[in-house]
Amino acid sequence: MLMMSPTLRSLWFLSTTVVTILGLLGQNLPCVLSSPHRILVDTDVDTDDLFALLYLLKLNRSEFDLVGITLSANAWTNAGHGVNHLYDLLHMMGRDDIPVGVGGEGGVLADGTILSDVGGYLPIIEQGMTTTGECRYRQAIPKGSGGLLDIDSNYGFRKQFLPQGNRSYTPLRQPTAQKVITDKVSEGPVTVILIGSHTNFALFMMSNPHLKHNINHIYVMGGGVRSRNPTGCCPANSTAAECQPRQCGNRGNLFTDYTSNPYSEFNMFADPFAAYQVFHSGVPVTLVPLDATNTIPINKKFFETFENNQRTYEAQYTFLSLKIARDTWFDDEFYQSYFMWDSFTAGVAVSIMRNSGKNNNKNGENDFAEMEYMNITVVTSNKPYGKSDGSNPFFDKRRTPKFNLTLGGVHSGHVQMGLRDPFCIPKSGKGRCKVEINLRNLLMKLSSTVLREGIDTPIPTVENRPFNKEILKWRRLGSLKPPSIGNRL
Numbered sequence: 192m193l194m195m196s197p198t199l200r201s202l203w204f205l206s207t208t209v210v211t212i213l214g215l216l217g218q219n220l221p222c223v224l225s226s227p228h229r230i231l232v233d234t235d236v237d238t239d240d241l242f243a244l245l246y247l248l249k250l251n252r253s254e255f256d257l258v259g260i261t262l263s264a265n266a267w268t269n270a271g272h273g274v275n276h277l278y279d280l281l282h283m284m285g286r287d288d289i290p291v292g293v294g295g296e297g298g299v300l301a302d303g304t305i306l307s308d309v310g311g312y313l314p315i316i317e318q319g320m321t322t323t324g325e326c327r328y329r330q331a332i333p334k335g336s337g338g339l340l341d342i343d344s345n346y347g348f349r350k351q352f353l354p355q356g357n358r359s360y361t362p363l364r365q366p367t368a369q370k371v372i373t374d375k376v377s378e379g380p381v382t383v384i385l386i387g388s389h390t391n392f393a394l395f396m397m398s399n400p401h402l403k404h405n406i407n408h409i410y411v412m413g414g415g416v417r418s419r420n421p422t423g424c425c426p427a428n429s430t431a432a433e434c435q436p437r438q439c440g441n442r443g444n445l446f447t448d449y450t451s452n453p454y455s456e457f458n459m460f461a462d463p464f465a466a467y468q469v470f471h472s473g474v475p476v477t478l479v480p481l482d483a484t485n486t487i488p489i490n491k492k493f494f495e496t497f498e499n500n501q502r503t504y505e506a507q508y509t510f511l512s513l514k515i516a517r518d519t520w521f522d523d524e525f526y527q528s529y530f531m532w533d534s535f536t537a538g539v540a541v542s543i544m545r546n547s548g549k550n551n552n553k554n555g556e557n558d559f560a561e562m563e564y565m566n567i568t569v570v571t572s573n574k575p576y577g578k579s580d581g582s583n584p585f586f587d588k589r590r591t592p593k594f595n596l597t598l599g600g601v602h603s604g605h606v607q608m609g610l611r612d613p614f615c616i617p618k619s620g621k622g623r624c625k626v627e628i629n630l631r632n633l634l635m636k637l638s639s640t641v642l643r644e645g646i647d648t649p650i651p652t653v654e655n656r657p658f659n660k661e662i663l664k665w666r667r668l669g670s671l672k673p674p675s676i677g678n679r680l
């Protein structure tokens with residue numbers, strides 16, 4: 192049962208008062224301008240994240256205003272590289288004003304107190320006062336090709352293609368993720384889009400519950416609810432040596448770790464406890480899981496259409512990035528296994544916000560996907576619960592569990608230790624560790640089937656961006672050839 196506490200009551204009273212005062216002041220204005228949707232993005236700066244950000248940056252600012260970006264630094268990119276990439280991208284789009292937050296020197300005390308500017312370099316379960324941790328989840332992300340090395344520099348194209356502005360990563364002086372989130376949420380109502388792990392945002396909500404009322408909605412790319420990953424089945428009758436089974440029929444997309452955890456999707460896997468905090472925060476959540484994104488493959492026809500439609504620098508950068516991702520894909524199944532994960536999520540989010548003014552869009556109607564209400568949670572540890580086996584720092588060797596978690600509760604079981612955690616690989620050979628989205632307990636929306644492809648959606652271009660002017664100037668001076676991407680690779 193929910194009871195209204197005295198504090199809540201007075202807050203409620205306060206907000207009524209504010210509304211009344213504004214109402215009185217507003218009477219003198221000839222008309223009331225609707226303010227833009229303020230958007231905050233937390234990203235791990237993977238290739239599809241860049242597409243999502245460019246999509247948001249190309250929207251009309253008086254409708255959708257990207258006010259801040261924070262970097263999920265415990266996943267696909269390293270802090271400094273990720274920040275520089277975002278700065279260059281923002282410079283190209285004429286948005287040197289958008290703050291980019293990452294990391295920080297704070298931590299979580301042994302008693303569970305979350306200090307301000309907590310780093311966010313580690314999943315919450317490993318976060319103490321230092322950066323020593325088990326890397327239990329991050330080791331699933333490849334270090335070299337196709338992983339950190341390539342993503343950090345966008346295969347080298349960041350420096351080669353994007354213009355560099357005045358901003359660059361400054362260790363120790365970089366605004367922290369917690370500061371950027373706190374500033375932007377304090378300034379007014381904001382919509383949050385999470386397209387990396389949830390570490391930063393979960394830490395923010397755990398330590399600033401009083402600011403939750405300013406978060407309108409959270410859009411999340413992550414999880415596989417009932418997806419069946421379309422890649423990598425073993426051909427019938429193949430021998431053990433011939434067959435490298437991948438995720439055939441499984442829900443998740445953890446291509447490096449399907450043997451122990453076939454259920455998990457990378458964004459959830461990177462910090463399941465953080466995802467749990469976000470989903471159970473009480474803020475309305477719209478989830479765009481693999482179920483939805485798996486239905487939009489980047490196929491050959493898409494590539495050809497895209498190749499012939501590169502009228503802007505951002506389209507060229509996007510194409511270049513997508514092409515190198517394809518040409519260096521680890522197998523020949525790119526067209527079956529690359530999807531518009533984060534960019535699709537940005538599209539769904541914007542479309543729902545666009546419709547939100549119209550006849551109260553409670554069911555999340557949008558141009559791209561059918562929506563469904565579901566009760567959902569995140570599985571953060573494995574049964575049996577409450578049994579100490581050395582895998583769970585929230586409980587093991589502690590007199591009181593961290594964050595006052597309940598012994599015997601859903602967070603108190605075995606937590607996956609690594610890619611080849613023996614607990615997670617039973618004799619049957621099919622992994623059993625779960626970091627998974629389960630249907631339980633919580634109301635949220637799920638975008639399921641895609642209605643139509645979004646490639647024809649007209650996007651406004653902003654021709655008077657500073658970078659555009661500069662390019663035109665150089666071009667007139669003859670010192671810069673128009674970038675030609677077509678056959679260069």
Ligand SMILES: *[C@@H]1O[C@H](CO)[C@@H](O)[C@H](O)[C@H]1NC(C)=O
Pocket residue numbers: 251252253254651
């Ligand atoms: C952006 O939206 C505002 C308000 O709706 C409108 O006045 C303006 O013309 C739009 N700008 C562009 C470039 O479409």
Ligand SMILES: *[C@@H]1O[C@H](CO)[C@@H](O)[C@H](O)[C@H]1NC(C)=O
Pocket residue numbers: 287356357
């Ligand atoms: C970069 O910094 C210099 C020196 O502070 C300043 O003159 C210039 O206008 C800045 N350029 C941009 C694009 O902000």
Ligand SMILES: *[C@@H]1O[C@H](CO)[C@@H](O)[C@H](O)[C@H]1NC(C)=O
Pocket residue numbers: 427428
């Ligand atoms: C697989 O083996 C079975 C039994 O030997 C046979 O009937 C079947 O045709 C084989 N399938 C393929 C695809 O070779």
Ligand SMILES: *[C@@H]1O[C@H](CO)[C@@H](O)[C@H](O)[C@H]1NC(C)=O
Pocket residue numbers: 564565566632633634
């Ligand atoms: C979610 O769970 C609640 C409480 O158990 C239940 O009343 C509700 O009908 C469920 N919603 C859906 C969409 O399953």
Ligand SMILES: *[C@@H]1O[C@H](CO)[C@@H](O)[C@H](O)[C@H]1NC(C)=O
Pocket residue numbers: 302303304594595
């Ligand atoms: C845990 O519970 C104790 C006692 O109720 C309380 O003093 C403490 O602040 C709580 N800690 C956290 C992190 O919630």
